[in-house]
Amino acid sequence: MSLSTDIPYLMSVIVPAYNAEEHVGSCLESLCRQSLRNxxxxxxxxxxxxxTAAVAEAVLSQSGLPYHVLSQSNQGVSVARNSGLKVAKGKYVMFLDSDDYLHENCLAELTHRAVTTQASVVFCGYDYVSHDGELLRPYTERHVYLQQDTVSGPEALIEVFTERISVWTGSVMxxxxxxxxxxxxxxxxxxMAQDIEFEFKALFYAGRVSCVNQSLSFYVQMPGSATRTGDFLKRLQGMDVLFALLDHFAGHVQSQEQRQARVGLGEQHSSEYDMEKRVIECLQTYMIPVSLAGVFGSLAADGYPWRDYIRLVNNRANYMEALNMFSPVFDANFAARRRFQVRLLRSSPSVYFVLSRIRGRLR
Incomplete structure (x- = not known):
């Protein structure tokens, strides 16, 4: 594939790193081994x-790859990723955390898929592995790949909401x-969940999404990476992101319909947004309630105090409203389990707490 002089590289891989000297080398070495070189x-x-910066420089200086090691004051992973995106010169971009790594054919397969399908978002499977490379959970244990060469972004997003497919920062280009x-x-x-917000927006607006049906990315579970007690309430920030996405998507559809009405297109183009409306409905009536059940289940399982738990359920009116919006998706992955979890949390938070706490102790 030929590139214009304004796009010197086919791909830019952005690696944010903070106090990562122990593992950033392995991450970057996986990039140095890529079969794609452009x-x-x-x-x-x-x-x-x-x-961290010295280790990165030492690895990349021997790679033969074009690279930049940018240093900035500590501003968090979101700003770091945006800083990398600002200077990226590739036609495609990918974000890889400094403790994760890629299969040697990952970039070649993703870019080939993008070029042949003209998709604006391409993802692959990813496996959970231990810090020493032991396979903990393969992608196909819980999820499937897309069955079509391409689908629309909203179609892919509904597949994500219903847990049939899964995307993760290091598996998407x-x-x-x-x-x-x-x-x-x-x-x-x-x-929390800043990557989900980015990924879901990118999918929502994508005309075409495609998938490489292989696990080519590896999500490393580091020792001691489980959420600590002091981080309990950070988990709820993920729910704030989902509510913000709901408002964002609804606002987009509303503004587009108003624009069409002003220029006289009206009903004849209303079907254009039917799939986007389905995304909003699925997010509101399925993913948000299911995610709430997941968050409250994990709080109980990991030792969150019972009184604080009940207070949290009772004092967040929007949470109970969201649970009451639940509508089952019978062909969703884990459909029966999710239905049970949401309905039990909604009808009896105390019983849900006890069962989740027992599950946590049996792990």
């Missing part, structure tokens, strides 16, 4: 107090122009 690596050192056109960036200050 890509650049951008490491954003986010105010590390260790030798984006056409950079797509991100620019819709002003998709990571939200500064988000400490």
């Amino acid at each position: 890509f650049e690596v951008i490491v954003v050192n986010d105010g590390s107090k260790d030798r 984006y056409l950079k122009d797509h991100l620019t056109r819709y002003d998709i960036r990571f939200i500064a200050g988000r400490t």
